Amino acid sequence: AQSVAQPEDQVNVAEGNPLTVKCTYSVSGNPYLFWYVQYPNRGLQFLLKYITGDNLVKGSYGFEAEFNKSQTSFHLKKPSALVSDSALYFCAVTPGSNDYKLSFGAGTTVTVRA
């Protein structure tokens, strides 16, 4: 069975500073990894995904994530955070072929202070 861990419930950063949201996963076989963002009282919005290929994935709103197979991690990063990046972030994994079901982490609340 697959699982995702987001070790930090909350991340607080100052505007303009780098932002990192951590994610580790456990899955049999090659993982497919996703990051989603949720703003208050909204549904989840897709940010980026890793399927195969380059370990550094670039996504929406200036976010990127690095797939590290040896550390089973897929940390989300943004070089310079904005106040508008304050939201709830979810990492998700699926084992891939013929299994489309996602397992989500518990989520990390990001607060960017002005």
Place this chain on the structure above:
Amino acid sequence: IAGITQAPTSQILAAGRRMTLRCTQDMRHNAMYWYRQDLGLGLRLIHYSNTAGTTGKGEVPDGYSVSRANTDDFPLTLASAVPSQTSVYFCASSDTGQGVPDTQYFGPGTRLTVL
């Protein structure tokens, strides 16, 4: 293009009542999903459907049922609601045409309170 719509937006329900949450997508995606979101637990899969006419159980299926009569609609039914089903429910869909997991797109959610 609306994407995924869910109805109702919110609902307060007496325990023991039957309730159907509606979900419709206009993207012609093969697969659809129902999740519940609870504080500190993230999203947990309730039921899913890889294609019209088929359904499967997710992580927390007890007390819920689904049907997939056509591509666009995927209703979730609580036969006899209990307070532990108080949650925010999200419907999602994805295209599985390439045989690999594709991005899931989410609806705006239904906030359900069972008293």
